[in-house]
Amino acid sequence: MLYIFLFLEKNFQNFPFCTITSFSLYCLISLLLYRTVSKSFPYFFILFSKLLFSLYFCTAVWAGEHERLLYDRLTHGYNVLARPVKNESAPIIVHLGMDLQAIIDIDEKAQIMQTNIWVRMSWEDIFLTWDPAEYGDIKEVRLPITSIWKPDVLLYNSVDQRFDTLWPVNAIVKYNGSVTWIPPAIIRSSCRIDVTSFPFDDQTCAMKFGSWTYSGFFTDLYNDSVSLDPYTPNGEWNLLSVQSVRNRLVYDCCPEPYVDVTFLISVRRRTLYYGVNLVLPSLLISSLALLGFSLPPDSGEKLNLCVTIFMSLCVFMLMVAETMPQTSDTLPLIEVFFTCVMFEVGASVICTVIVLNFHHRKADSYFPMPSFMRIILLEWLPWLLCMQRPPRVKLSDGTGEKLLKDIVGEINNNNEW
Incomplete structure (x- = not known):
């Protein structure tokens, strides 16, 4: 009888459903076995407890059994390395x-x-x-x-x-x-x-x-x-x-x-972020470079303005360089623009230094201007730039004409002597 009980306990979980009738039947069989195997009560009690545990957790639906059987059938003997084709030469x-x-x-x-x-x-x-x-x-x-x-x-x-x-x-x-x-x-x-x-x-x-x-x-x-x-x-x-x-x-x-x-x-x-934070400020700063040429040479702020604009363009150029890849295949057009404006501002600084140097010289510290240079700078260039030509004064001895500025410079030099 003990072997019968072990057989029932082993195969009970394979039943497709669990009902109250089957549970009552197993309880009745367990009581009968208890009377016949009372001498082995401890072992019988352990087996009976396992039986009740299986009854409590058994699955009483056909669908779960079908899905489990299907999983077992699909994965049994399946080789994950073999391509699922009948003809090995077919793709x-x-x-x-x-x-x-x-x-x-x-x-x-x-x-x-x-x-x-x-x-x-x-x-x-x-x-x-x-x-x-x-x-x-x-x-x-x-x-x-x-x-x-x-x-x-x-x-x-x-x-x-x-x-x-x-x-x-x-x-x-x-x-x-x-x-x-x-x-x-x-x-x-x-x-x-x-x-x-x-x-x-x-x-x-x-x-x-x-x-x-x-x-x-x-x-x-x-x-x-x-x-x-x-x-x-x-x-x-x-x-x-x-x-x-x-x-x-x-x-x-x-x-x-x-x-x-x-x-x-x-x-x-x-482009909204870069337009507000990069493009628009750079255009405004570049336009200030043109204003530097309109300041008079004796103004002390002309050189400071050009240097400030140059440093600002360097900062914006570094911002673009930090974002761009370090490659020599292509060059962003905005960096070309910054480079050109920086050359323009640099040329403005050089020209400003030269102009200020000549502006603060005395009349006797340089040689007279050659005639061809005088024609280019005092005749053609003012006309090209739509500027008023410097006034001329005829000499009393009839030898020619002189610029009014040169005559004033000679008078000032004579007064110093």
Whole structure:
């Protein structure tokens, strides 16, 4: 009788349901066994307690049993290394799509784009099929992606330390063998930044996905749709478009073609921040450089104004240099503008020093002006600059004319003597 009790206790958990009738039946059998095996009461009490514990926690639904049996059937003898195809020479078709969640950051200096995406991959697995009528009308199940075959699709231009950042979530498997895997990921990919038109620039960054070891003869990728419904706008960049392109390339290492799906993300920089904090102040400071030429030479603030403008432009140029990548491929136009204005201000400082030097000289400290220089500076240049020509005075001896300024200078020199 003790062996009968052990058999019942061992096989009770395999019953498809637990009812009050079965519980009453087992209690009655236990009481009968108690009378027959009273000598082994301690061991009988332990077995009876285990029986009550199993009764309390048993699952009384057919659906859970069907799902458990289906999981056992799908994973029993399954080889995660073998491609799920009948013909080994036939490629397995993988459809690759993407749901763009957010553009986290675009680092111009490091030329890296960081995004939050959901990668959508789907393929057919002939070893994961069943008849729903045999398993309680179950048409789809969730299986760990590590327990089934999956394509070794990786991001070719990844700059992350782990390289593969796809989160290993469960795959959705349908009764006809269709497998859908949608892993989320925070991706850091390399992106070539063209800063020529900064801060009014458009950038296009690529994310290249492809099989790492399987050629196009064994794993063939096809681009699927790109969804922007869950996209969260970025504060610095406006999203223009997202496109997916399928490429079939032959590399130098291997004669077989390799297929990849490349997602092209086009963005445009928001210019309000840089316009208020960089462009507008630089234009105002550059306009002040022109005012420096209008100050009279004997003004002591002319040189100070030019030096102050020069230092301000240096500060703005450093601000742009800190943002831009350290590359010699392209040069931002705004830096070219700053450089030209700095040369202009530098030339203004040099000219101001020369003019002040001549202005504070005495008349006898320099040689007379040559006649051709006098014609250029006193005749042509004033006419070209729309300035009034200096007045002339005819000499009393009839030898010619002299500028009134020269005559006044000679009189002052005679008075000093």
